[in-house]
Amino acid sequence: MLTILFDGIAYGMLLFILALGLAVTMGLMNFINLAHGAFAMVGGYITVLLMQKAGVPFLLCLPLAFLGSALLGGVLERTLYRPLYRKPHLDQVLFSIGLTFMAVAAVDYFVGSTQQILHLPDWLRGRTELGEGAWTLGMGHYRLFIIAVCAALTIVLQAVLTRTRFGARLRASVDDQRVAAGLGINVNVVFLSTFAFGSGLAGLGGALGAEVLGLDPAFPLKYMIYFLIVVAVGGTSSITGPLCAALLLGIADVAGKYYIPKMGAFIVYTLMIVILVWRPQGLFVRQGGKA
Amino acid sequence: MPDHVLTCERLVKRFGGITATDDVTLRLERGARHALIGPNGAGKTTLVNLLTGVLEPTSGRIALEGEDISKLAPHKRVHRGLVRTFQINQLFPSMTPLQTLALVIAQQRRQGARFWQPLGRDEEVVMRASQLLEQFRLAEVKDVPTEHLAYGKRRLLEIAIALACEPRVLLLDEPVAGVPAGEREDILQTVAALPADVSVLLIEHDMDLVFSFARRMTVLVNGAVLTEGTPDEIAADPRVREVYLGHGEEAHA
Amino acid sequence: MPELLRVDGLSAGYGEAVVLQDVAFSLDEGETLALLGRNGTGKTTLINTLAGATRQHAGTLTLAGAALHKLAPHQRAAAGIGWVPQERNIFKSLTVHENLAAVARPGKWTPDGVYAMFPRLAERKGNLGTQLSGGEQQMLAVARALVLNPRLLLLDEPLEGLAPIIVEELLRAIRRITRDEGLSAIIVEQHPQAILAISDRAVVLDRGTVVHRGSATELRADQALLDRLLGVAR
Amino acid sequence: QQAPFKIGLILPMTGQQATTGRQIEAAAKLWMAQNGDTVAGRKIELIVKDDTSLPDVTRRLAQELVVNEKVDVLAGMGITPSAMATAPIATQSKTPLVVMAAATSSITEASPFIVRTSFTLPQVSVALADWAPRNGIKNVVTLVTDYGPGLDAEKFFKSRFEFNGGKVPESLRVPLRNPDFAPFLQKVRDLKPDALFVFVPSGAGAAVMKQFGERGMDKAGIKLIATGDVTDDDQLNDMGDVALGVVSSHHYSAAHPSAANKKFVEAFQKANKAMRPNFMAVGGYDGMRVIYEALKKTGGKGGGQALVDAMKGQIFESPRGPVFIDAQTRDIVQNVYLRKVEKKDGQLWNAEFDVIKDVKDPGKSK
Amino acid sequence: MNPQRSLLAASRWRWWEPLLWIAAFAAPFVLPRHAAIVNEIAITALFALSLDLILGFTGIVSLGHAAFFGFGAYAAALLAKHFIGDPLVGLAVAVAGSTVLGAIFSLTIQRGTDLTRLMVTLGAALILLELANKLDWLTGGADGLQGVTIAPLLGRFEFDLAGKTAACYSLAVLLVAFLLLRRLVRSPFGATLMAIRDNRLRAMAIGIPVASRLSAAYTIAAGLAGAAGALLAQTTGFASLDVFAFDRSADTLLILVVGGTGWLYGGVLGAVVFKLLQDLLSSITPQYWTFWLGLFLVVLVLVGRDRLLKPWTWVKGKKSATSGRSHA
């Protein structure tokens, strides 16, 4: 029981971490960046290759994965992405899918198409069990780690977006670039840093997710649906929305597969459709109540 | 007994804590030239949204020709002749004025579901569209997609669309905002010249226009009706001066 | 009073199309300039060019001795330009308060300060941009320009859609701000009389060029000239 | 000078099944490098096509190869639906279709021109179901991926295991797109069987093993037994110590102790940047042999029916051990080995420790 | 220009259109080697065409259009397998079936943002996929449905190995669907769809019954997608789960966007370009062709579709507003 709940939360958190970057680029910047998975893959490969080839410890790899993909994201933003903010969404889809195809083939060419396997340090491998009988709570250390990282990230991000003006300036720039610039917001810097940050988050997600999801060149395409589900169900206007959505889906999926394994694949999709038909803007919309 | 076309009774609309429409009762006579004025945020646009079904009232009742339409879908209200313009242009960016008007007229004549013949095959539709284009000085830009039109032209198209719907009751929400001073009167002339049995409700902040147009006025403040009367009564009402008209002369330039 | 803005040989437009040609005028600190002209003559284009939102083809803009035309749009706000765009362009996914906070710069005008001027906005602090009435959006656009604490306000049809009493108040406030605080303003309006009454200078545009430049009081007095310049047939 | 003998090799070269294609292509090329590209006076020409695992594309490619290139033999077929969709083309054009990877039992029945050199899942599952009860495993939960091959594996393992006196309290099916095995493994853990039988497509195997270890299932006394896909040679080394001790049954291990295999593995690794050949590779390698031999037998003449007839009944020593193409079913008959993952010289291998000889596809006996 | 003529201009045939169709029908005979790919292109084009009706003309984005494609494919395949092999009957049944399905699913796409529509449609397709997988007694599950034998077309034309009959059959269905849609989008009905796409609020305010129009468009599109699926199943004699797959919906979306939405020829053009490019690239480099395809998409977007795919616009400049609207 508790173990299932725990696993569900951990799985949800994992989904969230993977989708977080997308929630930033797509939700906050309103750019349909389907290449999100490619940035996640880059983060994953940075981690795996650094660990395998250079023996860099896992914990150090995580920030490196973040920085690496953020750098890549930043460079691409300056060179390719910028002219596309104003283009129709469908063009953005086309472009970012194209980029993903290229990334998939490139990784295949340079690293090979086999599944890469991450070797965690020992302290992340074990498992702790508490309680007895029906109330046993078994917690995999790695899953605990994911939950911790994820919680920390959420708090930091939420603080950045609500406590500082950055969030408001970002949304202002997205709403109306021209006027935002005319009112003194440096739109280019805002977009560049947000995009790089989003890509970095994707990379971090990839690095953390590689252990559970596996990592091969098909990664960006294989899991794209999951990222999209989280962002769609959570709504695109905040960070907490996707978090709750991810937790909900994670728990429902894990519990559903545990208790009614026959229904396996149906649960997530049905849940998604029901939620979206019921609340078409996603679970959490910005309503602008009292300030 | 006066012949009321559109009435709303005890209409209330709340947005969270804000009461945008507060127990409004309003009756529009047949052939009325009625103005709705009130400070910014008084709930004028909201009232129009409620009457046309864009918003659902929190409570209250709306009747058209004596029939309750509170639950009727917006497009069905249009079928019954309840038509509006929007304070902020709502147009079809990719269509030309000609296409737009032809579509509206075709839809008005219940040809909207025709899929077997091209739009424009029906001569009468085309005739009426050309007529409106002329009337609103849109003829020379009839084939320019709306998204490329100058603001003033778009404003004209906005009103032309409403007239193309052959309204029985027309709700105009600041129809001439952004239209140059010289052309404003023209437009209101067109509206005033509508058949005598068409009722018009006008929302406008340009008092010269309002007073020259309206035969009756309602003042809305904070969502509620402050007073109703003839233009002279309203102009003389100190409460209206206090909250809305002000005293200065500049405003009436 | 020292000169604040000088516009010289300005031409600007959209893509290939040239809308403004060789426009020149100047403005002193604390002065208000009424920018008049028929529909589509390029008033908005001029305002937007000053704000950096339209591409400038040629000419120089000098703000308090510095070359304004060399600055990127976002730097012009820092240099002292406060812009109220014609279509208001409220940031629709921000609340009223965030609309102000996102752009505010340190100085005399704070969000709280403008709330005192537009109490209506204070009541709607938490509403999203899309949840405001037309007039409220207009107020917010003006308020948003004020919290930039500019030296030069660019007001593009700021009175459109406002209730008469608010118009009156706003005009008074603009007068006060320019007189007492040394701010300058350029105001575009459809109603020349109202604006000329509070302006020091007037510039009339026709088809992208300056056809009249002079004192506002004089122009206001000369109704015939005004009608001719604005092409009003009476 | 005779016209070249063309082999149309249709494989998934991109997408999630890409490794299948790579292994088979590499093996086919290796065979040609080792055995020359001229057989009975005819030059062999290999045309490789990528079908991205879409059956309608496979079919169209086959159609074009047959009509335009006039290929003499079709080969490859990464997944079952691809083979099934192509079968009518083989029949209609009387072109032999050598299936080198797809493993659902019924494929060979889809056309009299299909010959298979890979394996069938019933073959290897049944072997495991025979072995387990003899080794103290009485109570097994099955966990398979919810698609054709998985269902085959589940069905044949279960019925044979129960026939052998074992018990299968629960059969779990994992959706094909499934990122996390946690709920299924937790369920298994709560059921506390003697062992967990797993079939997942190669690639997902590592994740299962990792999460199996992470969940402390081995410590709770549950053994992991699997078909060889799970401990795929291609990836085994990267899986690390979690794979140690896993028992699996399969028809091929890169560690098969025979001279033929040693030669094969060495040559393969030399030609392919140390990539280790897996069961896909051996299917491609043997497929090429079968084609070569058949062409030789027809004296270089070829011809669809003649080639298929010449393929039937071939007996030879493959790197996997002795094999035999059943003349009736055109399916491969082979030894199935029981293997345990062990570490040798710092590398992980599927070390064979038991064998069930000459296993026919049990799927055909119904 | 006279208003009526300028209104009718959009629906007039252009000189190159008949040529294009003649060329299409000649292709399987002139290039018999490539009949099979002509068939595949025609099917893909039909599928993309149906997506264009909802995406390009009505503004409904969908990542689950394969739901109807797949449904049509299985319907046609099952009918041929268990009842009658006549292709036209199969086609009719498949179209009818997917039309009904479309009418039901159209309830889910009434509200919401583009993103929610994407996900709801996607979810519906994936659920159908899972269903088809689970109902393996009927559908053959993941192995696919075999044993589908299709009778000769009109009782006379056998589906040959080279695929000529198949290509002509698919092209004919494509043409019929195209003519139908061409009529439809230029009619008052079509104009109401575009009005909804452009501005839903206003569409409602001029009396267009938005909900029922959305449903109608979605339903028609579903029927056509079903036809495309049926063609695939009939011309390949096979149906497998991938007909429902996400990739198929996504590829079709790409194809349509490559060719340009809201233009009808966008789907056709996109299908031709995309399929030929894919075929060409993958025969040059079977392993890494996706890289080059990706590069093509990236360049296409950066350079601009109009300039890349319609070079004649370089010289003429933009002239007509009715052709080639490039965004939805």
Ligand SMILES: Nc1ncnc2c1ncn2[C@@H]1O[C@H](COP(=O)(O)OP(=O)(O)OP(=O)(O)O)[C@@H](O)[C@H]1O
């Ligand atoms: N969706 C909404 N959520 C919350 N408040 C809203 C919403 N829509 C409108 N309001 C508030 O309701 C009040 C009435 O707005 P409305 O647009 O009806 O005013 P109005 O009388 O048309 O004003 P104006 O003359 O400025 O156009 C305003 O204060 C506005 O802020």
Ligand SMILES: Nc1ncnc2c1ncn2[C@@H]1O[C@H](COP(=O)(O)OP(=O)(O)OP(=O)(O)O)[C@@H](O)[C@H]1O
């Ligand atoms: N985005 C644009 N692209 C191309 N041309 C434009 C654009 N905006 C304005 N124009 C053209 O530039 C000219 C000047 O427009 P502008 O908006 O500056 O006029 P204005 O004097 O502000 O008019 P109004 O009184 O209507 O606000 C007009 O002819 C208009 O058609």
Ligand SMILES: [Mg+2]
């Ligand atoms: Mg209003």
Ligand SMILES: [Mg+2]
């Ligand atoms: Mg202007």
